[in-house]
Amino acid sequence: xxxxxxxxxxxxxxxxxxxxxxxxxxxxxxxxxxxxxxxxxxxxxxxxxxxxxxxxxxxxxxxxxxxxxxxxxxxxxxxxxxxxxxxxxxxxxxxxxxxxxxxxxxxxxxxxxxxxxxxxxxxxxxxxxxxxxxxxxxxxxxxxxxxxxxxxxxxxxxxxxxxxxxxxxxxxxxxxxxxxxxxxxxxxxxxxxxxxxxxxxxxxxxxxxxxxxxxxxxxxxxxxxxxxxxxxxxxxxxxxxxxxxxxxxxxxxxxxxxxxxxxxxxxxxxxxxxxxxxxxxxxxxxxxxxxxxxxxxxxxxxxxxxxxxxxxxxxxxxxxxxxxxxxxxxxxxxxxxxxxxxxxxxxxxxxxxxxxxxxxxxxxxxxxxxxxxxxxxxxxxxxxxxxxxxxxxxxxxxxxxx
Numbered sequence: 001x002x003x004x005x006x007x008x009x010x011x012x013x014x015x016x017x018x019x020x021x022x023x024x025x026x027x028x029x030x031x032x033x034x035x036x037x038x039x040x041x042x043x044x045x046x047x048x049x050x051x052x053x054x055x056x057x058x059x060x061x062x063x064x065x066x067x068x069x070x071x072x073x074x075x076x077x078x079x080x081x082x083x084x085x086x087x088x089x090x091x092x093x094x095x096x097x098x099x100x101x102x103x104x105x106x107x108x109x110x111x112x113x114x115x116x117x118x119x120x121x122x123x124x125x126x127x128x129x130x131x132x133x134x135x136x137x138x139x140x141x142x143x144x145x146x147x148x149x150x151x152x153x154x155x156x157x158x159x160x161x162x163x164x165x166x167x168x169x170x171x172x173x174x175x176x177x178x179x180x181x182x183x184x185x186x187x188x189x190x191x192x193x194x195x196x197x198x199x200x201x202x203x204x205x206x207x208x209x210x211x212x213x214x215x216x217x218x219x220x221x222x223x224x225x226x227x228x229x230x231x232x233x234x235x236x237x238x239x240x241x242x243x244x245x246x247x248x249x250x251x252x253x254x255x256x257x258x259x260x261x262x263x264x265x266x267x268x269x270x271x272x273x274x275x276x277x278x279x280x281x282x283x284x285x286x287x288x289x290x291x292x293x294x295x296x297x298x299x300x301x302x303x304x305x306x307x308x309x310x311x312x313x314x315x316x317x318x319x320x321x322x323x324x325x326x327x328x329x330x331x332x333x334x335x336x337x338x339x340x341x342x343x344x345x346x347x348x349x350x351x352x353x354x355x356x357x358x359x360x361x362x363x364x365x366x367x368x369x370x371x372x373x374x375x376x377x378x379x380x381x382x383x384x385x386x387x388x389x390x391x392x393x394x395x396x397x398x399x400x401x402x
Contacts, residue, residue: 001060002022002025002026002060003025003026003056003057003060003061003062004021004022004025004026005022006056006060007053007056007057007216009271010056010264010265010271011217011261011264011265012049012052012053012056012216012217012265013214013215013216013217014190014193014215014216014217015190015193015213015214015215016212016213016214016215017197017200017212017213017214018210018212018213020210021185021212021214024184024212025060025062029061029062029063030062030063030184030185030212031062031063031064031065031177031181031182031183031184031185032057032062032063032064032065032183032184032185032186032187033064033065033066033067033173033174033177033183033185033186033187034050034053034054034064034065034066034067034186034187034188035067035068035069035072035120035170035173035186035188036050036066036067036068036069036100036104037069037072037073038068038069038070038073038093038096038097038100039073039088039093039096040096040234040236041095041096041099041100041238042099042100042103042236042237042238042241043100043103043104043236043237043238044228044234044235044236044237045219045227045228045234045235045236045237046189046218046219046226046228046234047237048237048266048297049189049216049217049218049219049265049266050187050188050189050216051104051107051108052107052265052266053187053216054066054107054108054115054187055107055108057187058108058109058114058115063113063114063115063116064108064115064116065115065116065117065118065177065181065183066101066104066108066115066116066117066118067117067118067119067120067173067177068097068100068101068117068118068119068120069119069120070090070093070094070097070119070120070121070122071119071120071121071122071123071124071125071169072120072124072166072169072170072173073088073093074088074090074093074121090121093121097119099238101117103237103238104117106296106297107296116181118177120169120173120176123176124169124172124173127172132168132172135206136168136171136172136175136202137168139201139202139205139206140167140168140171140198140202145164145167145198148167148194148195148198166195167194167195167198168198170195170196170198170199171195171198171199171201171202172199172202173199174186174196174199174200174202174203174211175199175202175203175206175207178203178207178211179207184203184210184211184212185211185212185213185214186199186200186211186212186213186214187214187215187216188215188216189215189216189218190215190216190217190218191218192215193213193215196213196214196215197213199211199213200212200213217265219262219265221255221257221258222255222257222258227254227258227262228250235247235250237297239298239302243324244294244297244298244302244303244305244306245305245306245309245310245323245324246324246395247293247294247297247298247306248290248291248294248303248306248307248310249290249306249310249395249396250290251286251289251290251293251294252286252287252289252290252310253286254286254289256282256286259278259282259285259286259289260274260275260278260285262289262293263277263278263285263288263289263292266289266292266293266296267289267292267293267296268292269288269292287307290303290306290307290310291303291304291306291307294306294307309323323388323396323397323398324346324396324397324398325386325397325398325399325400326345326346326347326397326398326399326400327399327400327401327402328342328345328383328399328400328401328402329401329402330401332345333380333383333401337377337378337379337380338374338375338376338377338378339355339359339364339366339371339374339376339377339378339389340352340355340356340359340374340375340376341355342378342389342399343355343358343364343389343391346389346397346399347397348389348391348395348397349391355374356374358391358392359371359372359373359374359376360374363391363392364389364390364391365389365390366378366387366388366389366390367382367387367388368388368390378399380401383399383400383401384400384401386398386399386400387399
């Protein structure tokens with residue numbers, strides 16, 4: 001099946017710069033790329049939708065290039081940002097890039113040249129600035145750049161000239177990949193439309209040939225807000241940053257209206273099966289969604305453990321053994337046995353002030369009993385058997401005396 005049709009039917013496609021792209025994808029193998037920002041040491045669920053799109057494209061016979069933005073990360077993409085990013089060192093970017101590569105390899109086959117991984121620091125950091133302006137900058141209109149959404153949203157807060165170069169640098173990436181790897185298509189999130197379109201236009205102007213741009217839907221709730229945000233921050237693919245249990249629970253509790261969309265975008269289940277699942281029992285569809293996505297990221301064994309812990313927690317059988325657990329020592333209790341301090345110890349709160357606000361707002365319970373006083377402590381005897389602290393409606397953590 002044509003890769004364009006697969007992506008469109010599953011809900012990925014938002015904008016395309018040339019209607020001829022569908023025909024090209026149907027009759028020849030194209031090399032395409034997606035850029036990933038290495039400013040964290042893990043990919044998050046926002047990147048996951050890009051990985052799934054790459055996987056569908058590769059399965060249809062097209063060759064992916066995963067570009068790690070080691071050079072552009074030293075500037076920072078202003079798209080969707082209200083202030084300037086903190087700049088990272090080259091060592092930080094290299095370390096982050098290596099961890100991201102390992103995560104990508106779960107979805108993309110890099111063997112025998114079927115896909116390649118590149119770092120734009122390898123060419124951007126070698127550029128002569130004056131030559132770059134003469135060869136690349138001459139093709140960009142400042143008026144058109146300022147009209148782009150990625151810059152318009154920053155003008156009131158202040159857009160530095162440093163960041164203003166970002167569109168030129170990303171466009172040059174596309175040109176470099178075209179010249180060195182035959183790359184004719186760039187994919188990305190819909191918030192990247194201006195930057196991706198600028199790269200395709202640069203190739204058209206400089207090389208006198210067509211290049212293609214396609215953007216994907218961003219992962220949002222029915223109200224338009226971004227999915228993948230938790231009380232602890234982003235929903236990371238790294239099991240150390242977001243445990244498989246917490247990852248599973250996030251998808252287990254998505255709103256009903258988003259289940260079919262998430263199954264189509266973030267799993268390989270056939271669309272007919274997704275429709276049947278959502279039509280017959282939305283709760284079972286949520287369980288399937290949570291298990292499928294967790295298995296893709298963390299493996300089937302971890303998905304099974306998370307499902308079992310979730311079932312036990314909500315009274316439908318299973319074992320609590322796989323719930324996120326912290327073993328509390330006697331020394332920990334000697335320092336404090338108060339709920340407010342134990343919440344910080346196990347990571348349910350980032351600070352005592354946050355834990356205090358949660359308790360005062362009625363959002364904390366121990367073994368199902370709401371904590372009404374910030375001075376409430378947990379007895380050592382209870383901890384010997386294990387207690388469960390609940391934060392909000394869906395965030396649970398077990399404490400056991402070691």
